[in-house]
Amino acid sequence: MGERRYTEQEEALEIKSLRRIIAAYANYQDAAERDVKRYERSFKMLPPAHKELLFHLGLKYQRLRWCISMNASFIMNMLEAFEPPFDMSQYVDVDDNDIPVNMHEHSHAHFAHSSERGDCSGISVSRSNSSSHEQHDCPKEDAKTHESSKQTDNKKDQENHMSGCSQPVGNKFGTSQGGGVSCNGDETASTTAYCQDKDCSASSAVENVKPRNCAASLSKLNVPPIDVDKVRCIVRNIVRDWAQEGQKERDQCYKPILEELDRLFPDRSKQMPPSCLVPGAGLGRLALEISSLGFISQGNEFSYYMLICSSFILNHTQEANEWTIYPWIHSNCNSLSDNDQLRPVSFPDIHPSSRITEGFSMCAGDFVEVYSEESQESAWDAVVTCFFLDTAHNIVEYIEIVSKVLKDGGVWINLGPLLYHFADSYGPDDDMSIELSLEDVKKVAYHYGFVMEVEKMIETTYTANMRAMMQNRYRAAFWTMRKNASRSKAQKRQ
Numbered sequence: 320m321g322e323r324r325y326t327e328q329e330e331a332l333e334i335k336s337l338r339r340i341i342a343a344y345a346n347y348q349d350a351a352e353r354d355v356k357r358y359e360r361s362f363k364m365l366p367p368a369h370k371e372l373l374f375h376l377g378l379k380y381q382r383l384r385w386c387i388s389m390n391a392s393f394i395m396n397m398l399e400a401f402e403p404p405f406d407m408s409q410y411v412d413v414d415d416n417d418i419p420v421n422m423h424e425h426s427h428a429h430f431a432h433s434s435e436r437g438d439c440s441g442i443s444v445s446r447s448n449s450s451s452h453e454q455h456d457c458p459k460e461d462a463k464t465h466e467s468s469k470q471t472d473n474k475k476d477q478e479n480h481m482s483g484c485s486q487p488v489g490n491k492f493g494t495s496q497g498g499g500v501s502c503n504g505d506e507t508a509s510t511t512a513y514c515q516d517k518d519c520s521a522s523s524a525v526e527n528v529k530p531r532n533c534a535a536s537l538s539k540l541n542v543p544p545i546d547v548d549k550v551r552c553i554v555r556n557i558v559r560d561w562a563q564e565g566q567k568e569r570d571q572c573y574k575p576i577l578e579e580l581d582r583l584f585p586d587r588s589k590q591m592p593p594s595c596l597v598p599g600a601g602l603g604r605l606a607l608e609i610s611s612l613g614f615i616s617q618g619n620e621f622s623y624y625m626l627i628c629s630s631f632i633l634n635h636t637q638e639a640n641e642w643t644i645y646p647w648i649h650s651n652c653n654s655l656s657d658n659d660q661l662r663p664v665s666f667p668d669i670h671p672s673s674r675i676t677e678g679f680s681m682c683a684g685d686f687v688e689v690y691s692e693e694s695q696e697s698a699w700d701a702v703v704t705c706f707f708l709d710t711a712h713n714i715v716e717y718i719e720i721v722s723k724v725l726k727d728g729g730v731w732i733n734l735g736p737l738l739y740h741f742a743d744s745y746g747p748d749d750d751m752s753i754e755l756s757l758e759d760v761k762k763v764a765y766h767y768g769f770v771m772e773v774e775k776m777i778e779t780t781y782t783a784n785m786r787a788m789m790q791n792r793y794r795a796a797f798w799t800m801r802k803n804a805s806r807s808k809a810q811k812r813q
Contacts, residue, residue, distance in 0.1 A: 330405060330409070331409070333404075333405060334405045334406075334407060334409055336623070337403060337405065337407070337623055338407060339546065340546070340623045340624055340627070341398065341401075341627075342542055342546075343542050343546035343547060343549060343550050343624075344394050344397070344398055344550055344627070345394075345395075345398065346542040346547070347387075347390065347391055347394050347547070347550050347551075348387055348388065348390075348391035350542060350547040351387040351390075351391075351648075351649065352384070352387065354649065355380050355383050355384060355387070358376075358380055358383075358651070359377075359380055362376055362377070362380075375657075379657050379661075382657075382661055383648055383661065386645035386648045386661055386663075387645075387648065389643060389644065389645060389663075390554060390644050390645055390646075390648075393642050393643075393644055394550075396631075397627060397628060397631040398627070400630075400631050400634075400635045401627050401630070401631070404683075549624050550624070551649050552624075552782070553602075553624050553625065553628050554644055554646045555646050555782035555784075556601060556602055556625070556628075556782055557602065557628065557632075557644060557646065557664075557666055558644075558646050558664055558666070558782065559602075559781070559782045560601060560602040560603070560604035560605075561602060561604060561632055561666040561667040561668060562664045562665065562666040562667070562668055563665075563668045564664050564785065566668070567785060568779065568780055568781070568782075568783065569604070571777065571778070571779035571780070572605075572705055572706070572734055572777075572779050572795075573604070573605050573608060573705070575734065575777060575797055576605065576609075576703055576705060576732050576734060577608055577609065577612060579732050579773065579799055580595065580609060580612060580614065580701060580703070580732065581612060583701070583730055583799070584614070584700070584701075587612070587613040587614070589613065592613050592614055592615050592678060593614050593615070593700040593701065594614065594615040594616075594617075594698070594699050594700045594701070595609050595614045595615065595616050595617070595699065595700065595701040595702070595703055596617055596619065596690070596699045596701070596702045596703070596724060597609065597616065597617065597618045597619065597702075597703045597704075597705075598619045598686045598690075598702070598704055598707055598717075598721075599619070599620065599686070599704065599705070599706065599707030599710060600618025600619055600620045600625075600629075600681065601618075601620060601625050601629070602625060602628055602629040602632065603618050603620075603629040603632070603633055603681055605618075605703070605705055606618030606679065606681065607633075607671065607674050607675065607679060608674075609703065610674070610675070610676045610678055610679035611674050611676065614678065614701070615678035616678060616679050616680075617679075617680045617681070617682055618680070618681045618682065619681075619682045619684065619686055619689065619690070620681065620682075620683060621683070621684060621685045621686065626681075626683050629681065630681075632666075632667055632671060633671045633675070633681070636667055636670060636671055636672070637670075638670055639667060639668060639669055639670045640665040640666065640667070640668065641666075641667070642665065642666055642667075643663045643664065643665050643666075644663070644664055644666070645661060645662070645663055645664070646664055646784075647659070647660050647661075647662065647784050647786075647787070648660060648661055652789070653787045653788035653789040654787065654788070655786060655787075655788065659786045659787075662786075686717070686720065687716060687717070687720060690720050690723075690724050691720060691723075695723070695724045696723055696724065697723075697724070697725065697726045697727065698724055698726070699724050699725055699726065699729060700725075700726055700729050700730070701725075701729060701730050701731070701732065702721050702724065702725055702729070702730075702731045702732070703731075703732045703733075704721070704731070704732075704733045704734075704735065705733075705734050705735060706734070706735040706736070706781060706795075707733075707735060708733065708735055708737070708760070709735065709736060709737050709738050709739045709740060710740050711739075711753070712741055712750060712751045712752060712753070713751060713753045714739075714753055714754075714755055714760065714763070715753060715755075715763050718760070718763050718764055718767055719767055721767075722764075722767035722768055722769065722802060722807070725802045726802070727802055727803070727804040728801065728802065728803070729801070729802050730772075730799055730800065730801050730802075731764075731769060731798075731799070731800045731801075731802070732797075732798070732799050733796065733797065733798050733800075734777060734779075734795050734796070734797045735793075735795050735796065736793045736794070736795050736796070737754075737755070737756075737757060737760070737796070738793075739752055739754045740752075742754050757796055761798075764800055765806075765808075766807075766808045767807055767808075768802050768803050768804050768805075768806050768807030768808075769800035769801065769802055769803070770800060770801050770802075770803050770806065771798060771799075771800055772798075772799045772800065772801055773797075773798060773799040774796075774797070774798045774799075775797050775798075776794045776795065776796060776797065777794070777795050777797045778792055778793070778794055778795070779792070779793055779795050780792055780793070781793065
């Protein structure tokens with residue numbers, strides 16, 4: 320396979336896209352602080368009697384700031400560990416906000432340990448925590464998440480994008496977050512005193528973390544609200560994939576897939592294990608669990624938001640429950656109590672290195688581009704798609720490629736809804752969006768030689784707050800189809 324060489328225009332777009340995503344992560348704390356200030360302005364508008372009745376809200380806002388600082392601490396440590404696949408000091412003359420919103424969702428750059436497009440073996444996740452081998456973006460916000468940040472005017476001046484690019488990495492904040500202080504404590508005077516002593520403006524927790532990759536300079540940029548939402552979505556995805564609190568959701572979504580793979584491949588050989596491809600692997604947990612079953616398992620992901628986070632969790636985690644975040648703090652709606660909203664979540668629930676096998680890898684790239692390669696044809700025994708099909712501009716193309724990469728007799732296991740991500744894209748680019756019913760999706764699959772073996776509906780959630788008063792639930796389609804090349808109408812027409 321020839322080496323993948325980018326044109327200057329392609330590389331410029333990739334770098335600007337990645338810079339925008341790093342900026343979104345780096346601006347997490349500032350964006351969250353603007354929300355807290357908005358809460359405080361609303362509180363000040365109350366009549367005195369109402370203020371007295373709700374006096375505890377002032378303390379809640381200070382606790383919020385501490386939780387925000389803990390999330391920001393994790394994010395900055397994550398950015399510090401990230402090694403970009405490009406020289407980020409290039410192409411700084413154009414405003415990053417001119418990049419199309421969806422550009423970074425289709426990035427196909429391989430990370431630092433591979434220079435060949437589609438050669439995903441070079442991006443395998445190392446067993447060593449000292450190595451930094453790299454590995455669906457969040458589902459559409461209007462349904463799979465139920466909170467959208469309301470960003471007020473950001474009055475910061477936009478400074479030179481790359482002013483800090485050449486700065487060395489500063490002192491690490493480390494893995495200790497706040498000495499065990501929780502946002503979930505009692506609302507007492509001692510907590511108030513703690514906040515006063517610890518400066519709950521939330522700057523102290525991250526001021527000594529100076530990540531490379533220009534995060535310091537990019538924190539000066541205005542970040543669009545949609546990018547802020549994507550960062551918060553990643554925080555919730557951490558719970559889904561890597562926290563004990565997400566086990567129920569994993570049992571609903573991942574367990575049926577794992578049980579089906581175990582049933583379909585009962586006599587797995589360690590010498591010649593079956594191979595399984597997992598497009599839209601997100602933060603990597605499902606692909607890792609499939610590997611643990613005795614498969615050669617490759618996760619594929621194109622979102623830099625996901626890739627940066629999954630690489631950190633998989634490659635830089637020293638122990639189980641090393642990190643603590645506060646994933647539910649960004650919505651005041653539908654909370655049973657402040658303590659529920661501000662509760663901590665520790666992750667990862669397992670030490671990833673204890674599960675990583677030689678057969679596990681993550682491939683950074685666009686599914687269509689990477690797996691359309693001739694080398695991928697009839698290469699896989701199984702393909703697993705979980706909450707992935709509806710991320711397509713053209714779902715027919717997805718199904719065609721799934722059929723192409725499977726061996727004859729190979730199986731396709733799917734679980735997910737059909738909440739097409741580009742269905743409501745109204746913009747100057749007029750993104751293509753082919754939105755089929757489940758009936759039509761199955762007809763397309765039959766056209767490409769698939770035969771239905773198992774079919775049912777499974778009720779599940781996606782990054783849901785299990786203690787909230789509102790949760791979006793899906794009747795997700797679950798199926799197992801087997802490829803029978805002799806029945807493929809597409810091949811007969813060729």
